[in-house]
Structures are given as structure tokens and as C-alpha cells.
Amino acid sequence: MSDYIKDAILTGVWETFVMTFFASLFSYIVGMPLGVILYSTSKGRLLQNRAVNFVIGAIVNITRSLPFLILLVLLIPFTRLVVGQSIGTTAAIVPLTIGAIPIVARMVESSLNEVQPGIIEAAASMGASPLYTIIHFIIPEAMPSLLQGGAINVATVLGYSAMAGVIGGGGLGAIALQYGYYRYQKDVLWTTVTLLIIMVMLIQELGIRLSKKHRKT
Amino acid sequence: MDNVFELQNVYKTYKNDGKEFTALKEVSLTVKEGEIFGIIGMSGAGKSTLVRTLNRLEEVTSGTVSFYGKDLASLKAKELRKVRHSISMIFQGFNLVNQRTVIQNVEQSLKIIGTPRAERREKALKMLETVGLSEKANQYPARLSGGQKQRVAIARALAVDPKVLLCDEATSALDPKITNEILDLLKKINEERKLTIVIITHEMSVVEKICDRVAIIDDGNLAEVGDVKDVFSNPQSKAAKKLVFPSNPFDPSDDEGQIVRIVFDGTQSNVPFIANLVEQTGLKVNILSANTRSVGGIGYGQMIVELPPRAEERQKIIDFFRNGGLSVSEVNRNE
Numbered sequence: 001m002s003d004y005i006k007d008a009i010l011t012g013v014w015e016t017f018v019m020t021f022f023a024s025l026f027s028y029i030v031g032m033p034l035g036v037i038l039y040s041t042s043k044g045r046l047l048q049n050r051a052v053n054f055v056i057g058a059i060v061n062i063t064r065s066l067p068f069l070i071l072l073v074l075l076i077p078f079t080r081l082v083v084g085q086s087i088g089t090t091a092a093i094v095p096l097t098i099g100a101i102p103i104v105a106r107m108v109e110s111s112l113n114e115v116q117p118g119i120i121e122a123a124a125s126m127g128a129s130p131l132y133t134i135i136h137f138i139i140p141e142a143m144p145s146l147l148q149g150g151a152i153n154v155a156t157v158l159g160y161s162a163m164a165g166v167i168g169g170g171g172l173g174a175i176a177l178q179y180g181y182y183r184y185q186k187d188v189l190w191t192t193v194t195l196l197i198i199m200v201m202l203i204q205e206l207g208i209r210l211s212k213k214h215r216k217t
Numbered sequence: 218m219d220n221v222f223e224l225q226n227v228y229k230t231y232k233n234d235g236k237e238f239t240a241l242k243e244v245s246l247t248v249k250e251g252e253i254f255g256i257i258g259m260s261g262a263g264k265s266t267l268v269r270t271l272n273r274l275e276e277v278t279s280g281t282v283s284f285y286g287k288d289l290a291s292l293k294a295k296e297l298r299k300v301r302h303s304i305s306m307i308f309q310g311f312n313l314v315n316q317r318t319v320i321q322n323v324e325q326s327l328k329i330i331g332t333p334r335a336e337r338r339e340k341a342l343k344m345l346e347t348v349g350l351s352e353k354a355n356q357y358p359a360r361l362s363g364g365q366k367q368r369v370a371i372a373r374a375l376a377v378d379p380k381v382l383l384c385d386e387a388t389s390a391l392d393p394k395i396t397n398e399i400l401d402l403l404k405k406i407n408e409e410r411k412l413t414i415v416i417i418t419h420e421m422s423v424v425e426k427i428c429d430r431v432a433i434i435d436d437g438n439l440a441e442v443g444d445v446k447d448v449f450s451n452p453q454s455k456a457a458k459k460l461v462f463p464s465n466p467f468d469p470s471d472d473e474g475q476i477v478r479i480v481f482d483g484t485q486s487n488v489p490f491i492a493n494l495v496e497q498t499g500l501k502v503n504i505l506s507a508n509t510r511s512v513g514g515i516g517y518g519q520m521i522v523e524l525p526p527r528a529e530e531r532q533k534i535i536d537f538f539r540n541g542g543l544s545v546s547e548v549n550r551n552e
Contacts, residue, residue, distance in 0.1 A: 119314060122308065126325065126329050127300075199329065
């Protein structure tokens with residue numbers, strides 16, 4: 001492998017890291033509250049509201065059922081609107097975030113659903129408001145599960161980031177595509193694939209450790 | 218003495234898949250300040266629903282529930298939350314936050330009422346001392362036994378100085394020894410803090426041990442309410458009788474034989490009635506079952522005996538017991 005390609009791979013690792021980090025961060029900033037809303041407005045929950053639950057649920061389901069590659073292309077005009085360009089690492093963060101939001105929302109919802117109803121009843125009996133109960137009882141109790149879900153989400157975003165290479169998003173995916181696929185450089189292909197696998201494994205391991213550290217039961 | 222709770226004609230109806238289910242029917246009762254009030258009934262009788270109407274975790278369908286004269290149904294969400302700071306509750310499943318330490322769990326109730334951090338810690342530690350768990354302050358609930366978890370829940374419930382403590386089957390998940398320890402603790406707190414306690418249970422032993430008054434709930438109806446010693450020595454309703462008197466373990470040896478229940482109300486529990494009967498009349502009875510229980514230190518007992526077939530002999534025996542001050546009632550064989 002030439003030094004030129006080695007440099008490209010190093011840059012790719014960095015770009016993949018940047019895309020994954022920011023897309024995960026932004027998707028949680030939006031997806032976490034959405035997950036909390038989905039959970040708390042569903043039937044029998046603290047802020048039961050059929051209309052809100054239906055609308056958000058429908059949006060989440062529609063976004064989630066679009067194949068990510070299609071979403072990438074569909075979102076090009078939106079991306080240009082947000083970051084002023086549609087190619088490059090920064091631009092790729094936009095569709096990655098949008099694609100991850102519904103997954104994060106459903107993951108958060110399912111983690112919160114695991115919390116025993118008894119704890120919520122205890123909070124109510126102490127005179128806690130619904131919002132207080134969510135912040136101080138439900139989310140802390142669901143934390144180990146949320147962290148585990150977090151690791152899965154970040155790994156998914158990492159996988160998606162490789163696809164961003166198709167529309168000029170940079171990162172390891174783009175390198176694998178350009179050098180490995182279009183130019184038949186198998187060594188480059190395998191190197192990038194190995195690096196991606198290592199990155200996913202590191203994220204999983206980190207998630208599991210964090211979750212274990214937090215799980216007190 | 219003030220009435221803490223006053224329930225008037227409380228009905229609770231659930232609608233499930235278009236079907237209506239009435240969990241509470243025309244329940245009226247009062248809970249007085251400083252007493253330990255037991256609510257007993259079979260599972261599914263509606264007692265858990267009943268206790269939840271006391272802090273409005275369950276809304277009543279009709280009727281009123283008042284807390285110190287205030288109708289709970291009239292309160293707005295914010296006012297209700299404030300009232301709930303005076304009505305603490307503990308549960309069968311403890312309901313602690315497992316991802317928080319013991320001390321953090323105890324502090325939760327104080328945090329909700331807005332106690333400043335330093336004061337919160339101090340009060341929580343004091344409460345842990347009261348329940349005997351000071352050394353477990355920084356442990357997580359998963360490391361505690363069931364009895365210890367319930368103590369933490371009690372500390373959490375009482376840290377805010379409530380006026381009432383509601384106990385929903387609080388000892389049902391615990392073994393008899395631990396149950397007794399928890400009941401002793403509740404009794405101690407009741408005496409020291411003049412705290413009113415409402416206990417929901419399906420266990421007679423719990424009511425016997427610490428309750429002053431008891432209500433018997435049967436199929437959503439209030440079957441009977443009164444002082445524990447009255448209800449236990451002389452139950453009036455069928456549901457109360459069923460709870461107080463266990464069913465007959467044996468069938469009588471003779472189909473013709475009559476079965477009666479003799480109830481001792483404490484003053485005669487040291488007189489050997491059966492021996493006296495044989496000595497003085499020469500007539501014999503067949504004892505089918507007998508038991509005694511101690512309610513507030515006084516022995517109460519009942520005996521189920523089979524009488525001889527001849528009517529005049531039976532009458533003689535019944536008269537003998539009645540003259541001795543015991544109550545005698547015929548037992549229906551299918552009871």
C-alpha cells in the first residue's frame with residue numbers, strides 16, 4: 001500500500017469517527033425527547049395522549065422504513081439548506097442524523113417501557129409530577145438499558161456512515177468504495193472493512209461496560 | 218379525635234372491553250387519627266383499589282373520599298400532589314429505584330417536597346437510623362433482603378413527616394419472622410409519632426398483631442367494620458366468619474350429629490369447659506377443631522364440636538356452655 005493510500009485511510013478513520021460522533025450526538029438530542037414522548041403519551045402512561053402518540057409514531061415509522069440509501073438521496077436538498085453543501089463529511093452528518101433519529105426514539109421508548117410500573121406508582125404516591133417522575137425515577141431506572149441501546153445505535157450510525165461514501169460523504173466507506181470496489185484494490189478493501197469491524201467492536205464493548213457499571217441489579 | 222379519612226358511598230367501576238366490573242360497592246367508613254386501621258379481604262375483594270382511593274391513585278366512580286374533611290376529588294392536580302406529601306404509601310413490591318443507593322432512595326421523597334440538599338441528607342440518615350439500616354446507606358437495593366428493602370421504603374415514606382401511612386400488602390412478600398419485625402417497627406412508629414396507619418392485608422395474623430380496628434371487604438362490599446377484638450370474638454357477617462373461623466377440617470362421625478361452634482371471648486379461656494362438662498353431666502362431645510388467638514394480649518378461642526344425636530342431651534350440653542358464659546351457635550355443614 002502506498003503512503004498516499006495509508007494517509008487516505010487515516011483520514012477516513014477520522015472522518016468516520018467525526019460523522020459517527022456528531023450524527024449520534026445530534027440524533028440523541030432529538031431522538032431521546034421523541035422516545036420519551038412516545039413512551040409517556042402511549043396508552044396507560046403518565047401523559048397519555050392518543051393524538052400526539054399517533055402523529056409522532058407515524059413520522060417515526062415512515063422515516064424508519066425508508067432504506068437509508070434512499071433517504072441519503074432524498075435529503076440532498078435539505079442537507080444543502082442546512083449546511084450549504086451536499087457533499088463531504090459535514091454534509092453526511094445531516095442524513096445520518098435524520099436516519100438515526102427514529103431508531104433512537106424507538107430504542108429509548110423500549111428501554112423506558114422496561115421500567116416497573118410500581119416505581120411510577122410510588123413516585124405518584126409521593127406527589128411527584130409526571131415530568132419529575134420521568135426525569136428522576138423512570139430515566140435513572142432505565143439507564144443501563146438506555147446505555148446498551150446507545151451502543152447499538154452508535155454502531156448502526158457507524159454502519160450507515162459507510163454508505164454516505166456513495167454520495168461523497170467521505171470516511172472509510174468512501175475509501176472502500178473508491179479504491180477497493182472501483183479500482184479492485186482488495187488490500188484497501190479488506191483494510192477498511194477490518195477497521196470498520198474494529199470500530200464497531202470497540203463501541204459495543206464500551207457500551208456494554210458502561211451499561212454494566214451502571215446496572216445495580 | 219379527628220377523622221383522617223371519611224369515605225361515603227364509594228363506588229368504583231372499571232370498564233374493560235365494554236364490560237363493566239364493580240370493584241367497590243357502597244363503601245362507607247372512617248379512619249380515625251392515630252389508629253392502626255386494617256382492611257382485610259380475599260385477593261380480588263377490592264382492598265387494593267380501596268386503599269388507592271385514599272390518595273387518589275384511583276379515582277372513585279361515585280361517592281366521596283375526604284382527607285381531614287377535604288374532598289379529594291375536588292383537588293386540582295397540583296393541590297393533590299401537595300396533599301399526597303401528607304399521605305405516604307408502601308407497597309408489596311417495595312418499589313425502590315434499583316439504580317439509586319439506599320440513601321438516595323430515602324432522599325427522593327424529600328427532594329419532591331423541595332427540602333434543601335444538606336437538610337435532606339441529614340433527615341434521610343436519621344430515618345435510616347430509625348429503621349435500623351444506617352450501615353446500608355450507600356448500598357444498592359439489589360444487595361438488600363426483602364425485609365431490608367421494605368425498611369428503606371418505610372424510611373422513604375416517613376422522611377417527609379406524613380400524617381398517614383398507607384401499607385398495601387406491605388408484608389405479603391416477606392416470611393413470618395421478617396413480617397413480625399416490620400409490624401413491630403410500624404407499631405413503634407405509630408406510637409412514637411402518633412402516625413395513623415392504614416394496612417391492607419389478606420393475613421389475619423397481621424390484623425391481630427397490630428390493628429386497632431378492622432374493616433372486612435368481601436367482593437367489593439364492606440362486610441363489617443369494628444374494633445378488632447369485637448370482630449374477632451363475635452363476627453357478624455358471613456365474610457368475617459369465614460376469615461375468623463377456619464372451615465371444619467373433619468366431617469362429623471355421625472350423619473345425625475349436630476355441629477356447634479363455641480366461642481370463648483377471653484374471660485373464660487382459663488376454665489376447662491370440656492372436662493367440667495364430662496364431670497358434671499356425664500355427656501361427651503367430639504372436638505372437630507379448636508384454636509385460640511391472642512388479640513391485644515387477650516386470648517380468644519373457638520371450638521367446633523359434634524354433639525350426641527339425642528335432642529335432650531344436646532340441649533343439656535348447649536345449656537351447660539351457655540350458662541358458663543360462652544356463645545354457642547349451630548354450624549351449617551356446608552358452611
